[in-house]
Amino acid sequence: MASFKTLDMIGDVTGKRVLVRVDLNVPMSDGKVSDATRIERILPTLTELSQKGAKVILLAHFGRPKNGPDASLSLRPVAEVTAAMLNQPVGFAADCVGAEAASTINAMANGDIVLLENTRFHAGDENNDPEFAKALAANGDIFINDAFSAAHRAHASTEGLAHLLPAFAGRTMQAELEALEKGLGKPAKPVLAIVGGAKVSTKIDLLMNLVKKVDALVIGGGMANTFLAARGTSVGKSLCEHDLAGTAKLIMIEAATAGCAIILPVDGVIAREFKAGAASEVVGIEHVPDDAMILDAGPKTIEAINAWIDRAATLVWNGPLGAFEIEPFDRATVAAAKHAAAQTRAGALVSVAGGGDTVAALNHAGAADDFTYVSTAGGAFLEWMEGKPLPGVDVLKG
Template sequence: EFADDCIGAQATEKAAELEKGEVLLLENLRFYKEEEKGDKDFAEKLAKLGDIYVNDAFGTAHRAHASTAVIAQFFPEAKYFGYLMAAELDNADKILNGAAKPFTAIMGGSKVSDKIQLIESLLEKVDNLIIGGGMAYTFAKANGGNIGTSLVELDKLDLANSLVEKAKEKGVKLLLPLDNIVADKFANDANTGVAKTGEIADDWMGLDIGPETVELFSQVVAESKTILWNGPMGVFEMESFEKGTRAIADAVVEATEKGAFSLIGGGDSAAAVAKFGLENEVSYVSTGGGALLEYMEGKELPGVKAINE
């Protein structure tokens, strides 16, 4: 059954008329601004449509919306996690609590600023922290290197250096790229070459990790017992710059085959693993990018808290 609205007479009527085994799909809740505002009255109207509340949307568990968090209070004795949500939390907890050593976190993606809290939280837990992707050029620049026209966050250079120092203090092995696949433009058909980290020519940009780095990172990953991967090593969407991400994916699979626990952290990492057809070769692929990051940072997710209270 389908209702043209998520609240109101038709939705209430159709919900009441459901037979055993039938499902009623409501119209998109976000057509109401009250959903994202976490409006209590709106949540109560939704709550009247059912007897039990099951939240299976881990991808929005970090948002305190009406349907993901506020509504749970109207089901004090009948609120539950769905199978996906339970699996997400279970697998995240394997990383957060009692991860087998050596524990390696692989951080990629474009910005250090998106991952600061996660990196700081992981420095308390990991043995190895691998940094690749666009964010690695901020570290290279902070170290006085030449990065050409590569992606960089100039206001985060001090932060990058402080993370390097923190890793040293905590005895965490921080691995940064040794070399890079460089290009003269951001395009699949660009002219490419290999450049040592910190030695990229002025008009060139780094778009993937280079062969020496692939070897170094792959070896560390293959010897790990617990792996968290969040963020690609390069612009894997373009065939010319997918090799680094592909190699790391293969190393994660190899470690998993040898008994390691591997969690792929949503977003681009999940897309990369899917692109290479390896979703079933790792321990778990998370569906929640932002939600997983916040959970890993040690934050309480509103959608989880609402069920546990």
């Protein structure tokens, strides 16, 4: 990863109009923000710019508006929560371009913060329309991207703007990129990847990229069943993509060629029904009854995974090892997460995690805070793990 421009290179911002692309696509319930993690992550950038006397103008999307403005997808309620968390007022403009935005920005004093309305109320944002990017740029002197989670899309507010104004990475973006560099860019070896989740079909590119970059790959969750079946092991009624046996075999061949060890379950927790309190037992992976489902990795598998965590200098984690939402099928995920957290705390491991259910799984295990870095970026984190270019990051390279 080439070096990228950060706030440390920005110079004097006093009185400058600084457009900051942030991720405020937060979960809402009954019109209120139900999880403010993404707001929390952007506070350092906003506070730093405000204290340096910049006029801080926030650009963000929210939801997926279909045909222009939609009152249910307004960012107005998010402005109030952001203000409360910053402990300073956050103004709001009912549009992100045009007269409405301009008059609000013209009234700003140095250090003020304003949030502009949902950029996706304009089709030009997702289309990366050059005219829309110019309309956004007209309200700023400097552009800062602090939304890694939207960096895998070449939109006007993430990529287009960076060609029109001096562009830099915000503190959240910087932390994410530095963590990713430690994870797969220039990691300390050996590198272990843990990839779980339900389906191989959604993670083919990811697995193909990882086997060439890591020393060992743990495959868990429903995905593991597809690999076991491809190997000729009966998985009973478990979730399994039998039609992807050929793909699973190809990934195993690629891994062998690259010298990457693949770790599959040697035992599993099985049940006849998938519900809380269902009767379950541990069996060797070769002895899964035809009428049973594998819903978690067993204790011997956990032991093997933890032994690999002990050997690793770097861990990259995406996806749970079992059906962690329902006890007792959360044991493998919780045990491995806690072990990785302990190794990280001890200074023996760099641990980077993210994507999909991963954050929920690590929070459930009470381990997220001890990981080196947990990304909330979802799709962007996965595309980075797949080795794909991220347009919103590439434009910030120095």
